[in-house]
Amino acid sequence: MTLENLGIPTVVVCTDPFLDSAFRHARTFGRRDFHPLGIPHPLGSLTADQVSVRAGELKQAVIDTLTTY
Numbered sequence: 158m159t160l161e162n163l164g165i166p167t168v169v170v171c172t173d174p175f176l177d178s179a180f181r182h183a184r185t186f187g188r189r190d191f192h193p194l195g196i197p198h199p200l201g202s203l204t205a206d207q208v209s210v211r212a213g214e215l216k217q218a219v220i221d222t223l224t225t226y
Contacts, residue, residue, distance in 0.1 A: 168222050176195045196211060
C-alpha cells in the first residue's frame with residue numbers, strides 16, 4: 158500500500174483464501190480501488206515447474222492490472 162500511495166503501480170498476488178484479507182488491508186490504508194490477483198490455493202505443495210506454469214498464466218493479468226486500474 159505504501160508504494161501505491163506514492164503513485165507506484167503494484168500488483169499483489171495471493172491465493173484465493175487470502176483475498177478478503179487483502180481487500181481489508183487495502184481499505185484500512187485508504188485504497189478502495191485496490192485490485193489484488195487471486196490464484197488457486199495452495200502454493201506450498203507445488204513443484205518449481207508448477208509454479209512457473211502458474212506464473213505464466215498470470216502474466217497477462219499482471220500487465221492488465223498495471224495498465225488498467
